[in-house]
Amino acid sequence: VLGRTFHRAAGSFARPAAAAFSSSAQFKVCINGGAGGIGQPLTMLMAMNETVKEVSVQDVTMAAVPPSGVAADLGHLEFPSKVVGYATDPSVPAVEQLEACLTGCNLVLIPAGMPRKPGMTRDDLFNVNAGIAKGVVEACAKFCPDAVVGLIVNPVNSIVPAMAELYKKKGLDPLKIVGVTTLDIVRANKFVAEITGKSPKDIEVPVIGGHAGVTIMPVFSQDPISATISADKIPALDKRTQDGGTEVVEAKAGKGSATLSMAYSGARFGNKVLAGLAGTPTDECAYVASSVTELPYFSSKVTFGKTGVEKIHDIGTLNSYEQGRLKEAMDQLKTEIDKGLDYAKSNC
Ligand code: NAD
Ligand code: LMR
Numbered sequence: 001v002l003g004r005t006f007h008r009a010a011g012s013f014a015r016p017a018a019a020a021f022s023s024s025a026q027f028k029v030c031i032n033g034g035a036g037g038i039g040q041p042l043t044m045l046m047a048m049n050e051t052v053k054e055v056s057v058q059d060v061t062m063a064a065v066p067p068s069g070v071a072a073d074l075g076h077l078e079f080p081s082k083v084v085g086y087a088t089d090p091s092v093p094a095v096e097q098l099e100a101c102l103t104g105c106n107l108v109l110i111p112a113g114m115p116r117k118p119g120m121t122r123d124d125l126f127n128v129n130a131g132i133a134k135g136v137v138e139a140c141a142k143f144c145p146d147a148v149v150g151l152i153v154n155p156v157n158s159i160v161p162a163m164a165e166l167y168k169k170k171g172l173d174p175l176k177i178v179g180v181t182t183l184d185i186v187r188a189n190k191f192v193a194e195i196t197g198k199s200p201k202d203i204e205v206p207v208i209g210g211h212a213g214v215t216i217m218p219v220f221s222q223d224p225i226s227a228t229i230s231a232d233k234i235p236a237l238d239k240r241t242q243d244g245g246t247e248v249v250e251a252k253a254g255k256g257s258a259t260l261s262m263a264y265s266g267a268r269f270g271n272k273v274l275a276g277l278a279g280t281p282t283d284e285c286a287y288v289a290s291s292v293t294e295l296p297y298f299s300s301k302v303t304f305g306k307t308g309v310e311k312i313h314d315i316g317t318l319n320s321y322e323q324g325r326l327k328e329a330m331d332q333l334k335t336e337i338d339k340g341l342d343y344a345k346s347n348c
Helices: 039-047 067-074 122-143 156-169 182-196 231-242 244-251 260-277 320-347
Strands: 027-032 052-060 082-088 107-110 148-151 177-179 207-209 216-218 282-289 297-305 308-312
Touching: 027 039, 027 260, 039 052, 039 067, 039 260, 052 067, 067 082, 107 122, 107 260, 122 148, 122 156, 122 320, 148 156, 148 260, 156 177, 156 282, 156 297, 156 320, 177 297, 182 207, 182 216, 182 231, 182 244, 182 260, 182 282, 207 320, 216 231, 216 320, 231 244, 231 320, 260 282, 260 297, 260 308, 282 308, 297 320
Parallel strands: 027 052, 027 107, 052 082, 107 148, 148 177
Antiparallel strands: 177 282, 207 216, 207 297, 282 297, 297 308
């Protein structure tokens, strides 16, 4: 493989050598909400994975940029992937429109949905975004039931349980539904690098729990570099990681939430899933149906293998600060999981 590789992803972003140009490209990936703030750069990054042969970029007809335009633009990149745009009418059920873009997919990434504005919580997005997610996930159940479905749309803590229950009701594997919490890890790594002066590429802080407020639980004691930070600095670092999303929402002043760092993180996640599917088991913390705590959904380290989620790892050893945080995280997470389960009961 020629060129620079993207060290965080097991799949590489390097330009492929000529001999490898078509032979290793095997996967089809769909990005729903692909013309949006996250969707466009995420589609680009996935189109740059040399193991990807086709990327579907799907969005609604009134998207800011037509999906076919995003596809035409990305179709000129010097990578093996073919990029195809699909525009759908939001007044028609998604399941009636998504057959072509989803059929044959190995990985579906879903950043379709409303972002926060200053003053809002992620939970405030639930009513509108759960409906959008349901449309897409129902179509995944029908057209690519074996694909790994990475839910980026917020609130992840409630939408993932709702969609995993939808899969269960259809007799499908709920572990195909995965909440993407990678941005929390990326943030924790960067903030630790800033404090310690070390390279972020040598830091890998596990972030467990969920993806909102106190449920975002970085485990600084488990990374050799972050473990060297003095205990008095940890609460502020923890809080900054929890509030990373709000930091961006406020800085964007009503014009959206994290898009570029999320696209980077979504691609880091997506490339790891594809590496696993290709036969190289790869770890990433992710929010899934779980029995590592008494909660039915929880984010902890997951190994992605040939069929997707292969192993869900235990939390590991926590120090006393982290044990207190775990309790706090689980209390809030329980309420947010229950909201998703209630939604599934009456809507799925
Ligand atoms: P955006 O508004 O820029 O893009 C969303 C896109 O979804 C738009 O192009 C819109 O047309 C499209 N869309 C709406 N309904 C659709 C449907 N039924 N089918 C397909 N596409 C549809 O928003 P964004 O900044 O890209 O954020 C998207 C979502 O991701 C938000 O819910 C946001 O909160 C969430 N998010 C999650 C994380 C995370 O860490 N998991 C990080 C950042 C943002
Ligand atoms: C984030 O963490 O950046 C996302 O969940 C978006 C948000 O609303 O904060």
